[in-house]
Amino acid sequence: MKKILLVCAAGMSTSLLVNKMNDAAKEKGVEIDILALPISQCESVASEVDVVLLGPQVRYQKPQVDTIIDGRVPVEIIDMRDYGMMNGKAVLEKALSLIE
Known part of the structure; x- marks a missing residue:
């Protein structure tokens, strides 16, 4: 089973995206x-x-996340439009394409 980590601020809107x-x-x-x-x-x-x-609201933290991950797996920023529209399908597709 593949595991996706979404990095967020407080997690309220991101938990909705997780459901989608x-x-x-x-x-x-x-x-x-x-x-x-x-x-x-x-x-x-x-x-x-x-x-x-x-x-997108924590995109400025990408360098910090890159340091934590240390190149082991892809680290990307969720498209602002997909995030704003809570387009779970598009975000999932992006994640799966990065894994492969």
């Missing part, structure tokens, strides 16, 4: 585990994830 991504994964028949955590908790799961996506 889980719905999209079910439709697609993909088994996936999606976590949404603030950057302060990233290090605790850094070795367990296959890709890290940052919410």
Whole structure:
């Protein structure tokens, strides 16, 4: 099972995106585990994830996340439009494409 980490600020809007991504994964028949955590908790799961996506509101923290991940897996910023529209399908597709 693939594991996606979404890095967020407080996690309220990101948890909604997680739900939308889980719905999209079910439709697609993909088994996936999606976590949404603030950057302060990233290090605790850094070795367990296959890709890290940052919410647009924390894009400035990408260098810090890059340091934590140390090149082990892809780290990208979620498209602002997809995030704003809570387009779980598009964000899931992006994550899956980065994993492969």
